[in-house]
Amino acid sequence: MEHVLVATHLNVQPGECIKVKGKIFPEAKRFAVNVGKDSGNLMLHFNPRFDSHGDVNVIVCNSMEDGRWGTEEREADFPFQQGDKTEICISFDTTELTVKLAGDKEITFPNRLGLENIEYLSVDGDFAIKAIKFS
């Protein structure tokens, strides 16, 4: 699994926002943004799929605990286009994560791991990162 970016020791607190700006490859099949404690403990695996694992234009969200995937949640909205620039903003509190997307779309996902901060961020797949911003 190739990572486009891995960042650690971030200590992002509840209410703060992790902004990931970039460009989706023209022939993108999938990309993913992962946040959590480390690569095996993810509060959120945010995985837009253009055509991957049999999913077409679906956002798959999941968590991972000690290397084991949790139960997937699939989102109806798909505000992504291959070849487009996009920006996602991830924030969290003790109960849930919020992902702000283009077009004022918002997706929430339960904070299943109950983590109190985000130390780890990784981005992988068909996505060219332009900027990462913590605010």
Ligand SMILES: C=CCO[C@@H]1O[C@H](CO)[C@@H](O[C@@H]2O[C@H](CO)[C@H](O)[C@H](OCc3cn(-c4n[nH]c(N)n4)nn3)[C@H]2O)[C@H](O)[C@H]1NC(C)=O
């Ligand atoms: C229907 C058959 C059994 O269910 C399927 O089981 C697959 C394997 O677990 C599920 O795909 C995984 O879903 C995980 C989230 O729940 C992850 O998205 C996992 O991908 C991990 C991954 C791949 N990559 C990657 N980087 N670069 C590329 N090409 N791939 N990086 N991380 C995917 O391989 C897939 O989402 C799931 N589909 C359904 C409908 O449940």
